[in-house]
């Protein structure tokens with residue numbers, strides 16, 4: 001069993017971006033600018049957005065964090081997005097999800113200029129990704145997983161990949177990327193979800209499993225074929241008084257029992273999470289490069 005170390009891989013990618021940014025700056029070009037919008041006081045969201053801003057600072061991007069109160073009106077949020085769309089200095093705009101009930105995520109996502117949609121959530125980018133077009137901004141988590149597979153030279157061609165979870169931001173785009181005619185890619189893909197029958201039998205046929213359902217330790221050892229590659233997207237916070245933070249992070253995979261059966265597996269934390277950040281930074285660099 002080999003650990004797919006997302007933290008280390010993300011660092012390699014971020015170091016390389018840092019050089020690219022320095023090169024832009026040295027030739028008098030503008031550096032990438034990411035604007036992130038956070039609504040309310042969700043602890044996990046605050047942590048993730050803080051990591052994104054920190055990554056920006058570390059590699060020489062400019063970042064702007066806009067923090068609205070939980071009760072901000074949808075109109076006010078949409079107006080802010082439009083302002084950022086028009087701001088020539090801003091290359092990437094992201095609105096951290098989930099949003100409060102009274103705000104339509106669909107409207108918010110569709111208001112972001114597709115050329116600044118570094119999260120890759122806009123229908124235009126989902127369409128381009130589905131068509132395998134290079135200019136698409138690919139949703140950061142699935143993109144990060146593709147980069148992790150690529151970095152470790154994991155053979156995916158002709159393999160059976162089983163994706164568990166059909167969310168718009170992870171499972172669905174993941175299933176499309178893995179089936180695309182690319183490397184990594186060229187998988188035969190089965191997309192499973194809450195209504196799937198015989199999930200265990202399907203998983204047992206998988207060469208690659210991507211668990212993205214948000215149920216802690218859902219994937220058990222008896223669902224995994226010997227030698228499979230297991231990617232754990234889950235990141236649930238469980239209260240734990242013995243931890244300084246008051247919680248520990250648990251993935252969608254029963255890591256302790258599953259890991260010994262696998263050829264490669266991602267840990268939680270330190271697996272997919274840091275890769276999500278690295279992918280977002282790559283998208284933001286691309287947005288800047290295409291604009292200037």
Ligand SMILES: Nc1nc(=O)c2c([nH]1)NC[C@@H]1CN(c3ccc(C(=O)N[C@@H](CCC(=O)O)C(=O)O)cc3)C=[N+]21
Nearest residue numbers: 047048051095096097098119140269270271273274276
């Ligand atoms: N518009 C939008 N874009 C997103 O990209 C987005 C989002 N909304 N909503 C929520 C999910 C989740 N997400 C993570 C990012 C980093 C870590 C990460 O860095 N995790 C660390 C641990 C962090 C911790 O200590 O909590 C790790 O796994 O090692 C995890 C999860 C981005 N998301």
